[in-house]
Amino acid sequence: MMLVTAIVKPFALAEVRSGLEQHSVSGMTVGEVSGYGRQRGHTEVYRGGDYHVDFVPKVRIEVVVDDGAVDGVVDCVVQAARTGKIGDGKVWVTPVETVVRVRTGERGAEAL
Template structure:
């Protein structure tokens, strides 16, 4: 099993969710976050005063999938989240040693 953590632009969330649903992904955790990378923020004008926005709003997706689904999930996220502009996000893939469904006690692949 693998944990996939992806950061995407907020307006791409529904498109990514639909792409993942289309390939059979049933579970997803979503968190609103702020961060910076190459984009490193921007300046905005509010009531005539200019100020720096150092952290950019992003969405963090977390999902655990079977190891044989990773490539398909990465492709779905990449295609649906890409705008071609700076700040499209990042995807990380980590190993998951164990999983358990709280309600039933099912473990590992059965818990997904």
């Protein structure tokens, strides 16, 4: 199993979600996060004073999927989140040892 983590622009969340549903991904975890990559932050001005905001708001989406589905899911996220402008985000994949469904105690792919 693999954990797919995507950091994307907040407004891309709806598209990513509907895209993943078509890939029969049955659940996901979403969080509001802040950070920067090449985009860096932006500048705000209050009463003439410049404030550089380094950490821009992003959404982190985490999905655990079967090994075979990884490539399709990653492509789907990338396609849904891409605007072609700087700051679109990143997607990475990490191996997952096991997964347990808390309610039933099922393990591995059964628990997804």
